[in-house]
Amino acid sequence: MSFTRTLRAVGGAVVAGAMLFGTAPAASADQTRKDQWPLTAFGVDDIWKVSTGKGVTVAVIDAPVDGSHPDLKGSVLPGKSFLAGGGTADHPDGKYEHGTAMASLIAGLGHGSGGSDGVKGLAPDAKILPVGIDLGGAGTMSYAKPLRYAVDHGAKVVNMSFEDYADTSPAEKAAVDYARKRDVLVVASSGNTGSGIPRLPAAVPGVLAVGAMDIDLKVWKYSSYGPHIKLLAPGVHIRSAGVETPNRLANGTTDSAAYVSAAAALDRAKYPDLTAGQVANRLVKTAVLPDSMKGKKLPDAHYGYGIVNPWQALIKKMPAGSENGPLPALKDGSSKASGKAQQAAESGKGMSTGVIIGIVGGVVGLLVVVLIVVLVIKKKNGRNGPPPGGPGGFGGPGGPGSPGGFVPYPPNPNGYQQPSAPGWHPPAPPAQPQGR
CATH class of the missing domain: 3.40.50.200 (Peptidase S8/S53 domain)
Known part of the structure; x- marks a missing residue:
């Protein structure tokens, strides 16, 4: 069967x-x-x-x-x-x-x-x-x-x-x-x-x-x-x-x-x-x-x-x-890793220019590595995402x-949750909606 x-x-x-x-x-x-x-x-x-x-x-x-x-x-x-x-x-x-x-x-x-x-x-x-x-x-x-x-x-x-x-x-x-x-x-x-x-x-x-x-x-x-x-x-x-x-x-x-x-x-x-x-x-x-x-x-x-x-x-x-899964990549190429680096940069206002350049360079290098890994995985699996x-x-x-x-309630004209119907017990149909 x-x-x-x-x-x-x-x-x-x-x-x-x-x-x-x-x-x-x-x-x-x-x-x-x-x-x-x-x-x-x-x-x-x-x-x-x-x-x-x-x-x-x-x-x-x-x-x-x-x-x-x-x-x-x-x-x-x-x-x-x-x-x-x-x-x-x-x-x-x-x-x-x-x-x-x-x-x-x-x-x-x-x-x-x-x-x-x-x-x-x-x-x-x-x-x-x-x-x-x-x-x-x-x-x-x-x-x-x-x-x-x-x-x-x-x-x-x-x-x-x-x-x-x-x-x-x-x-x-x-x-x-x-x-x-x-x-x-x-x-x-x-x-x-x-x-x-x-x-x-x-x-x-x-x-x-x-x-x-x-x-x-x-x-x-x-x-x-x-x-x-x-x-x-x-x-x-x-x-x-x-x-x-x-x-x-x-x-x-x-x-x-x-x-x-x-x-x-x-x-x-x-x-x-x-x-x-x-x-x-x-x-x-x-x-x-x-x-x-x-x-x-x-x-x-x-x-x-x-x-x-x-x-x-x-x-x-x-x-x-x-790391993006089924979601589109951010337009600026940011990721979880670069986001954390950004947070560090935002909190490090007193850092020297050399340190900031070093952080930026590290992030860029990491993005390059991530891009290479993603391309390799994509080639191996034939597609990226689900x-x-x-x-x-x-x-x-x-x-x-x-x-x-059961018959669904009509859609709420305000666009939010449908009305409640307290007291429903299967298999009887629900009571009349009582507002939001």
């Missing part, structure tokens, strides 16, 4: 997901935990034996995060709010719970006996650095300063689960480059418009853009697409921590980006010597594709390189690859239908 037919015979998209990713399903807990189908599909029981994200800080540039939430106590650093009034960002602003939701998907700890109840994140031992911004006015608040703050305060991964309608400013592009030069991986959601119109910041060069898949393991109908898309991740009927209510249920590529940020945190904890680009490379090289996509040119505008597979990204043996397709043997997402006949 073919793999796809086996999935159909077994039935249930969550079970199909667990088989797809090749790991054991999560242990049974309360209903909220049971509703977290991505954890079951990813096989977190196996993943957490290898990495929990410990020692990695993930910045969440979003609405402020409720650090007192039962599922987030101990995970949230003070951070900084860029909203009017400033201060820390580890408490909700009273308007939006979106940042709290994203933080819980990344580093939620759950609650109750052994943390078996409530919302658990994919990288539960990572720390959340909340960076508060205004989600109310799309295109009215620059993320340039918030991103630089995140980089300067220890983030190794930055999650930007929002979409902007305005053009990217030079300051914002410079902030993305600033992050990359300092070895920080920037992850962003592709948008919830279901169109090919590029959404920002996902379409900014150097950002790891993430689209959404549904519980059928198919591309979500409202997931924005384009040539910049690198990965898909779960983004439909996602249970996360709330503020007005203990938890929420929502759709959106914002959730997908949070899961990819968490997967990156897992890898950064296990492979601390890899660059941000090499971590991205592990994620895309282990991504899963349906049979219908095999042999097609990648990245695909809808699938990118496929569905993120955190388990394989952790355990698969592969060369580190180029290969087309994921691991063999995947029977495609054509297995069972989604439980309960």
Whole structure:
């Protein structure tokens, strides 16, 4: 019997997901935990034996995060709010719970006996650095300063689960480059418009853009697409921590980006010597594709390189690859190594001209060596960056239908997270949306 037919015979998209990713399903807990189908599909029981994200800080540039939430106590650093009034960002602003939701998907700890109840994140031992911004006015608040703050305060991964309608400013592009030069991986959601119109910041060069898949393991109908898309991740009927209510249920590529940020945190904890680009490379090289996509040119505008597979990204043996991975090289040729040299130069204002010339000469020499190594690797492997397709043997997402006949919510006209629907329990359809 073919793999796809086996999935159909077994039935249930969550079970199909667990088989797809090749790991054991999560242990049974309360209903909220049971509703977290991505954890079951990813096989977190196996993943957490290898990495929990410990020692990695993930910045969440979003609405402020409720650090007192039962599922987030101990995970949230003070951070900084860029909203009017400033201060820390580890408490909700009273308007939006979106940042709290994203933080819980990344580093939620759950609650109750052994943390078996409530919302658990994919990288539960990572720390959340909340960076508060205004989600109310799309295109009215620059993320340039918030991103630089995140980089300067220890983030190794930055999650930007929002979409902007305005053009990217030079300051914002410079902030993305600033992050990359300092070895920080920037992850962003592709948008919830279901169109090919590029959404920002996902379409900014150097950002790891993430689209959404549904519980059928198919591309979500409202997931924005384009040539910049690198990965898909779960983004439909996602249970996360709330503020007005203990938890929420929502759709959106914002959730997908949070899961990819968490997967990156897992890898950064296990492979601390890899660059941000090499971590991205592990994620895309282990991504899963349906049979219908095999042999097609990648990245695909809808699938990118496929569905993120955190388990394989952790355990698969592969060369580190180029330091940029699937991300484009910086225009000035900067890299992790040259970025560190730049930091030293910026802090060494009292150095003599001879010392500065020596540093510059060393950096130039290093770049020449790196260029030679990259060319040799490229010639040997036939291509640089991620290969087309994921691991063999995947029977495609054509297995069972989604439980309960789920129908995605229509896209939010404001461009951010889809409305929550508290009280959902499969197989019954979710309750009516209750705002943001």
